[in-house]
Amino acid sequence: MVKNNLSLMDNRFANNYVVRNVVGSLRLMLEDKATMVYFSYLVFVLFLGAFGPMLAPYPYDETLYVNGEILRSAPPSLAHPLGTNNIGQDIFSRLLYGARPTMITGLLGGSMIISIGMTVGVTAGYVGGRVDNTLMRITDVVYGVPLIPFAIVLVSLFGIGFVQSIVVIGLLLWRGNARVLRSQVLQIRERPFILASKAAGASRTRIVFKHVLPNIAPMAVLFFSLGIGFSILIQATLAFLGVTSPFIPSWGVMVRSAYNSGLMSQAWWWSLPPGLMIAFTVLATFMFGRSYENIAGQGNEEAFVQAG
């Protein structure tokens, strides 16, 4: 008996709620081949974000010379696998450097979106009444704001900058999260297991943190990854429109420079790689989120099958 209790104690640590859920569902997800591919790709981008600058053969802003001449718009070669741009910078190096700002954009934007969205949604859904009304009206107002024009206005107010452009995205895009999570909470809070725990005297905080949040977690993970994707996408748009710092060599800024130089179509080695990187990264976050949702959904279906 005593021995048993001890081993239970050990288990308890490994069985920590968050750890258990994350590890458990990740394992399930990676059984799917396609998800495995997306996941590996995201890990790869994260890796580039962390170590890309160290791997780059040249500093991103170094102008390269050949025989005293600036190496302008050189096509791919062995020395420069992706060629150079119109001011003689190595594109491959810039691409590697560009992973970091892109990754920061995604993570910062995504976290802002999910944290604001979740706070608003869960509070509105669980507290209800006047609080719910107020929060949802605010959400409606935010819904009415057109994203890109507003971002341009805000960025020009706060000053053009890399971080500003991300914050603006975070401040607007939480709206969808808030709505959907609220409706999830509305459903969950009427389910018998929540009522039973209320009946046992659980406080509001306890119910929200122990029962509500873990049960909307799959949805939240989906939204987090969608948020990452959207942030990257919109930040690239803003970069393209010129409302972010041009000195931070994100992929979006690269596409813009290529466009501005007027060499977009000739120097495909310049515009295409960052564009494709953006597209793949966004796609991978979306698909990854989807598959998490599927897994979580399957869990429920399993329960239904048993119920039937």
Added chain:
Amino acid sequence: MTENAGPVLETQNLEKYFDQSTSIIDTLLRRENEKVQAVDGVSIALDSNESQGVIGESGCGKTTLLKTLMGLYQPTNGKILFKGNDTAEFGRKDWKEFRRNVQIIFQDPFDSLDPKLTIRETLEEPLKIHNISNVDERIVDILEQVELNPPEKYLDRFPRQMSGGELQRVSIARALILEPEVILADEPVSMLDVSTQASILNLLSELVDELDVSMFYISHDLSTVSYVCDRINVMYLGRIVESAPTSELLEDPQHPYSQALIDAVPIPDPKYNRGYTTLEGDVQNPVGIGDGCRFRDRCPDRMDVCEQTPKFIDVESDDDRKVACHLYYDHPQHTETAHTDEEQQEPEVSAQ
């Protein structure tokens, strides 16, 4: 909170109405909002160590009654007394005491336990809330009591890894782990298959006896209710229409609705011959229904006087039983004169 020798849990004229959702147009036109009268003037008292059933068709308000009793809904009118104290006047401490002593078991075992928690975590929660020590010991004990053996095997399982019967045992364990005085059970076996039903019912009634718990057992299924309960309340559209000790109700139902219910229970004897009372029509929606006996649209014995709400009175021959039907008390000769504006509390004078 003062102790009291009377009923543990009691309702006096309990009412719970719901607003129907109103559209903006209704609000603009100041249309009167019709209320759903889910529970309408219910008075029942549960003594300690007693098991009472509330039986009725789905939609009759029995689940609302239960949730109101549990304090999950605010009553519209009337009182809920816990050991003689009005819950409306409860402070924080009183509620905590109430929450420790009144527990609930729900119908759907697959949705009664948090899917993200292990069985141990589910059972641990009430103990933590009420600062009770020797958690592990208690959990193991209670699992043994609900016959989930060996308990260690179940502790770290998730609800999705268990069968309906097992899950319902865990629900019972969760309700009993705080050693409550009252259990409210909302059709705890109706979603289980028949063989499991029997074992869960057995378990429940044994435990309730053993642990000196009182129970409100709510169901639409007369056979399970009569198996577990000492006394049965028949509910129809928000009102209790008859209340009697189980055996008496089964042998000699008074209210036409109870008669119909009991006739509907199959009797496993092909030679048994009985007059069938068939119930025609459907249950009304309890929306904005006015006075009168609520059963009158379906009642085979309907009279003119049934347009007035019948009193809930003792059956003459037996003061342990009550029934709400005009058949069971005398009315003044000229009912027409007495027929307007009579309230339930102030019924037409009778019984000279």
